[in-house]
Amino acid sequence: MQASGFRDTGRFVHRPARAGVFTPTNLSRLMRCLDPHANIAPPIRAQGAGSASTDCNQSPAGTVIRTTALDRITRIDAYNHTVTAEAGVRLGTLVSALAKQGLELIGNHDQMERTLGGALASPCMGPGIGSGASYLSSQLISVKVITPGGKIMTVTEQKKHLLNAFRLSYGLLGVVYEATLRVRPISTFSASHRSLCVDKFSDVVDRLSAQDVGLKFYLLPHRDRVYVDVRRYAADPGNAYETPWRIKDWGESTILPHVFKSLNRVVPIPSVRYKLIDGISAATHGLVNTKLVNSGNNVAASGRRRRTKPRSLLYSTWCFPATDFSVVAKAYVDFCQQMQQGNGYRCDMPAVGFRVGRDPSAMLSPSFDEPVFSLQTTSTQHRGWDDFVIDLAQFAENWGGTPLFSQSRAFRAEHAAQSYSTRLDFFRKIRRQLDPDNRLLNPFLAQSFA
Numbered sequence: 272m273q274a275s276g277f278r279d280t281g282r283f284v285h286r287p288a289r290a291g292v293f294t295p296t297n298l299s300r301l302m303r304c305l306d307p308h309a310n311i312a313p314p315i316r317a318q319g320a321g322s323a324s325t326d327c328n329q330s331p332a333g334t335v336i337r338t339t340a341l342d343r344i345t346r347i348d349a350y351n352h353t354v355t356a357e358a359g360v361r362l363g364t365l366v367s368a369l370a371k372q373g374l375e376l377i378g379n380h381d382q383m384e385r386t387l388g389g390a391l392a393s394p395c396m397g398p399g400i401g402s403g404a405s406y407l408s409s410q411l412i413s414v415k416v417i418t419p420g421g422k423i424m425t426v427t428e429q430k431k432h433l434l435n436a437f438r439l440s441y442g443l444l445g446v447v448y449e450a451t452l453r454v455r456p457i458s459t460f461s462a463s464h465r466s467l468c469v470d471k472f473s474d475v476v477d478r479l480s481a482q483d484v485g486l487k488f489y490l491l492p493h494r495d496r497v498y499v500d501v502r503r504y505a506a507d508p509g510n511a512y513e514t515p516w517r518i519k520d521w522g523e524s525t526i527l528p529h530v531f532k533s534l535n536r537v538v539p540i541p542s543v544r545y546k547l548i549d550g551i552s553a554a555t556h557g558l559v560n561t562k563l564v565n566s567g568n569n570v571a572a573s574g575r576r577r578r579t580k581p582r583s584l585l586y587s588t589w590c591f592p593a594t595d596f597s598v599v600a601k602a603y604v605d606f607c608q609q610m611q612q613g614n615g616y617r618c619d620m621p622a623v624g625f626r627v628g629r630d631p632s633a634m635l636s637p638s639f640d641e642p643v644f645s646l647q648t649t650s651t652q653h654r655g656w657d658d659f660v661i662d663l664a665q666f667a668e669n670w671g672g673t674p675l676f677s678q679s680r681a682f683r684a685e686h687a688a689q690s691y692s693t694r695l696d697f698f699r700k701i702r703r704q705l706d707p708d709n710r711l712l713n714p715f716l717a718q719s720f721a
């Protein structure tokens with residue numbers, strides 16, 4: 272490419288900006304990727320394990336910085352209960368290293384293939400018990416980022432508001448290089464399991480929505496069945512054995528998706544296929560969620576096995592106010608049944624949800640004002656999924672759902688603006704100051720953050 276009006280004498284060569292995927296292996300290479308003089312094609316998007324379900328980690332026309340080679344655990348401070356690690360460290364690696372020192376991450380997080388950077392820059396939520404245990408980013412004490420201008424910047428708790436903006440900032444304010452988190456000694460909780468019909472589940476939700484318990488559930492909308500897992504710190508919770516949790520994780524996250532994919536291929540008649548699928552789901556969840564595990568800790572319950580292809584399972588997650596969730600759960604069942612009757616699409620995997628406590632530690636926290644329930648719709652069925660998630664987004668919007676920029680498919684930018692309201696305006700202002708040339712803004716994120 273030649274700049275117009277200049278004759279190419281051969282002395283000055285105008286090189287096209289380099290696009291594609293870069294995987295820096297150290298700090299200086301990461302800084303070079305973001306250096307405005309380095310001739311790297313914008314928009315530049317950070318990517319960890321790539322497990323988000325939206326385009327927040329993509330840049331087909333520009334540059335993706337994959338952080339997975341920045342994988343050093345810098346320091347575990349067993350005395351002050353902190354850990355410092357590079358952004359590309361996988362959560363599973365971090366959990367194992369901490370466990371060797373008798374420590375665990377605060378909050379119950381699975382999906383162990385995700386990276387520390389991705390889990391801090393986007394919601395990494397789970398059924399944590401007690402306040403501050405909902406998001407991994409709530410435990411962030413300080414973070415080293417490379418700014419859109421290619422400079423290194425450290426943000427600590429002394430700059431509270433800026434740190435709040437960096438938590439769940441979707442890589443829009445800079446690329447996380449290293450982070451320090453609060454951790455804690457491994458603590459055992461008790462887990463009680465129940466299998467309920469949806470009406471009974473709604474009653475339970477009403478009773479527990481205001482309590483700081485860890486509440487996770489698997490909802491089978493076409494079988495009127497919910498498997499509920501309630502976690503509490505008890506005086507004598509018993510021993511937490513890791514093997515039953517591993518079997519549970521293996522059943523839920525490996526066996527079911529593989530079996531359902533095969534059934535979708537070999538059983539052509541939908542009514543027969545779905546009867547089989549629901550029967551297998553119910554049997555698996557009935558076994559692993561009611562009999563197998565009755566005490567645990569955040570190490571055992573994290574399912575430390577790493578899955579190889581995070582993008583092969585389709586999912587879309589929305590958050591609903593906890594006070595309304597007993598009604599939303601029933602409406603969701605009706606919605607799923609109507610979808611199947613209307614256009615034939617239905618998800619083969621159970622929906623997974625959990626209670627997320629109120630947490631204003633991040634400016635873009637989906638539970639900034641009140642506790643919410645996250646509801647993750649999951650499927651292995653690709654045909655019809657793209658249309659289904661549009662209807663799901665409409666359903667969620669009607670029921671006051673808050674979208675997650677990394678996990679909610681097909682949300683409308685106007686609805687996101689309403690959900691996050693003035694916090695989004697404030698975040699946009701900070702973003703424009705830190706990235707005036709929009710180097711980190713891809714077209715998908717520009718709809719909400721320009």
Ligand SMILES: Cc1cc2nc3c(=O)[nH]c(=O)nc-3n(C[C@H](O)[C@H](O)[C@H](O)COP(=O)(O)OP(=O)(O)OC[C@H]3O[C@@H](n4cnc5c(N)ncnc54)[C@H](O)[C@@H]3O)c2cc1C
Nearest residue numbers: 319320321322323327358385386388389392395396442447
């Ligand atoms: C089957 C399945 C189940 C899931 N279940 C859950 C669940 O229960 N709870 C939950 O919270 N999530 C869940 N997720 C979502 C997903 O794991 C999270 O969104 C995760 O936190 C993203 O981590 P990642 O490393 O894959 O980041 P990516 O998907 O690669 O990136 C996510 C965002 O973070 C930004 N980012 C990544 N690295 C950096 C960095 N170093 N600096 C700045 N920005 C960065 C990206 O630009 C992007 O905006 C699930 C995903 C799958 C596939």
